[in-house]
Amino acid sequence: MPTILIVDDEEDIRELISVTLMRREDYKLIEATDGLSALAIAREERPDVILLDLMLPAMDGLTVFRNLREDARTKAIPVIMLTARGRLEEKLTGLELGADDYMAKPFSPKELTLRVRNLLRRTNRNAHSSVIVSGPFSLDKNSLKLLLDGDAIDLTSTEFKLLLSMIESPGITQERGDLLKKVWGYSDLIQTRTLDTHIKRLREKLGPYGNSIETVRGSGYRFLEE
Amino acid sequence: MPTILIVDDEEDIRELISVTLMRREDYKLIEATDGLSALAIAREERPDVILLDLMLPAMDGLTVFRNLREDARTKAIPVIMLTARGRLEEKLTGLELGADDYMAKPFSPKELTLRVRNLLRRTNRNAHSSVIVSGPFSLDKNSLKLLLDGDAIDLTSTEFKLLLSMIESPGITQERGDLLKKVWGYSDLIQTRTLDTHIKRLREKLGPYGNSIETVRGSGYRFLEE
DNA sequence: CGCTCCTGTGACAAATTCGTAACCCGGTGA
DNA sequence: TCACCGGGTTACGAATTTGTCACAGGAGCG
Numbered sequence: 001m002p003t004i005l006i007v008d009d010e011e012d013i014r015e016l017i018s019v020t021l022m023r024r025e026d027y028k029l030i031e032a033t034d035g036l037s038a039l040a041i042a043r044e045e046r047p048d049v050i051l052l053d054l055m056l057p058a059m060d061g062l063t064v065f066r067n068l069r070e071d072a073r074t075k076a077i078p079v080i081m082l083t084a085r086g087r088l089e090e091k092l093t094g095l096e097l098g099a100d101d102y103m104a105k106p107f108s109p110k111e112l113t114l115r116v117r118n119l120l121r122r123t124n125r126n127a128h129s130s131v132i133v134s135g136p137f138s139l140d141k142n143s144l145k146l147l148l149d150g151d152a153i154d155l156t157s158t159e160f161k162l163l164l165s166m167i168e169s170p171g172i173t174q175e176r177g178d179l180l181k182k183v184w185g186y187s188d189l190i191q192t193r194t195l196d197t198h199i200k201r202l203r204e205k206l207g208p209y210g211n212s213i214e215t216v217r218g219s220g221y222r223f224l225e226e
Numbered sequence: 227m228p229t230i231l232i233v234d235d236e237e238d239i240r241e242l243i244s245v246t247l248m249r250r251e252d253y254k255l256i257e258a259t260d261g262l263s264a265l266a267i268a269r270e271e272r273p274d275v276i277l278l279d280l281m282l283p284a285m286d287g288l289t290v291f292r293n294l295r296e297d298a299r300t301k302a303i304p305v306i307m308l309t310a311r312g313r314l315e316e317k318l319t320g321l322e323l324g325a326d327d328y329m330a331k332p333f334s335p336k337e338l339t340l341r342v343r344n345l346l347r348r349t350n351r352n353a354h355s356s357v358i359v360s361g362p363f364s365l366d367k368n369s370l371k372l373l374l375d376g377d378a379i380d381l382t383s384t385e386f387k388l389l390l391s392m393i394e395s396p397g398i399t400q401e402r403g404d405l406l407k408k409v410w411g412y413s414d415l416i417q418t419r420t421l422d423t424h425i426k427r428l429r430e431k432l433g434p435y436g437n438s439i440e441t442v443r444g445s446g447y448r449f450l451e452e
Numbered sequence: 453c454g455c456t457c458c459t460g461t462g463a464c465a466a467a468t469t470c471g472t473a474a475c476c477c478g479g480t481g482a
Numbered sequence: 483t484c485a486c487c488g489g490g491t492t493a494c495g496a497a498t499t500t501g502t503c504a505c506a507g508g509a510g511c512g
Binding site for chain 4: 193196197199200215217218
């Protein structure tokens with residue numbers, strides 16, 4: 001579920017945006033009423049999109065934006081700037097600074113929704129959507145890496161495939177034959193200890209989290225659901 | 227140098243856009259006057275951005291857009307839709323379909339430039355920059371030079387190409403076959419030690435940073451992500 | 453033309469991975 | 483109680499993959 005940070009000092013605007021977005025999509029919304037708290041929240045929460053009003057008390061929106069772009073933690077977060085209609089110079093300054101989008105109030109609720117959605121899609125299109133996260137596990141199909149609680153774990157090619165096969169269907173028991181087919185390409189019921197050997201090796205490498213892989217006696221194995 | 231496809235049947239619009247963009251940035255511009263040729267060009271040239279007028283003869287812009295999004299070759303190309311002012315329904319339909327941006331004519335030339343620029347930045351962080359920086363590495367595509375912690379390292383042509391191929395996708399494991407294709411143009415699975423030999427030579431020249439190139443056994447190689 | 457450098461090839465060494473087979477243990481059913 | 487089944491474990495050797503090296507041919511330069 002994407003997280004959206006709404007930065008506006010006017011409560012009715014925040015309310016309007018909040019209602020608009022929640023009516024049409026399933027987002028987690030966070031609100032900030034001033035620049036400083038917006039920056040703190042952005043750094044802490046790493047929202048997927050920021051809706052940033054330019055007319056803020058104390059620290060104005062453009063300054064907030066500059067700060068966002070200067071901080072490695074927040075520089076990649078897409079930002080939609082909001083402000084009063086007709087302020088072309090302001091608009092251009094925002095775009096000059098690298099804003100992802102710009103909308104003038106009052107905006108069409110549907111347009112806002114669509115722009116947020118498209119921005120999320122565009123961002124996800126370029127992101128490592130190949131990463132599967134489950135509890136402390138983070139499995140990246142692009143880099144063929146496993147991170148466990150943030151620590152890299154060396155897996156062999158077969159181990160990676162096996163873990164991937166299991167983590168893709170958490171909570172689902174996979175028959176031994178299915179796993180043998182998926183990972184090794186065995187198409188018939190054959191008698192082999194290969195799967196068990198690799199399960200053991202995998203469990204060893206996973207240390208305490210090795211018990212995330214559960215044995216279903218008489219059937220196969222199952223990756224613990226989060 | 228990014229490629230921009232301008233799709234508009236009106237010559238003065240194409241001219242305006244062309245002049246606007248060329249005045250401010252170094253782009254390769256391609257023009258199309260109708261939907262069919264736009265699609266053909268997009269598939270062949272894979273532009274970095276498409277400026278798509280919605281009022282086209284024969285095949286309208288929305289249909290062109292749908293086709294772009296349905297084709298794996300073009301679905302990832304960012305599209306800015308252009309049309310007459312005030313057509314909110316049309317605007318929403320475009321955004322509904324997933325357009326990356328929407329501008330109403332007449333548009334501010336500067337705004338157009340900025341939106342194109344920002345879109346390019348978001349989708350290709352390094353595409354229009356000739357210098358790729360990653361940690362201590364600074365690779366200049368124009369001078370074919372590598373700086374490592376500020377010190378120039380002599381690379382042969384092949385070594386440079388190989389390092390560039392890897393550094394362009396940090397953290398991504400690239401199959402041996404893919405690297406052989408990219409750097410040597412080999413198109414089939416062949417048995418060769420060439421890649422490994424060059425990897426070894428590259429690692430030697432990189433000294434302590436040679437371990438930025440990681441071996442992914444059974445797959446290929448990966449440049450360490452920053 | 454001679455020299456130097458670059459490049460790719462093929463042979464061999466080193467390292468790693470993998471699968472097998474034997475053995476063990478616990479649970480279940482007759 | 484006993485036999486059997488299924489999964490856990492271990493050790494070993496084979497297979498595969500990657501690293502390394504030396505050499506030869508080609509390209510480029512003076």
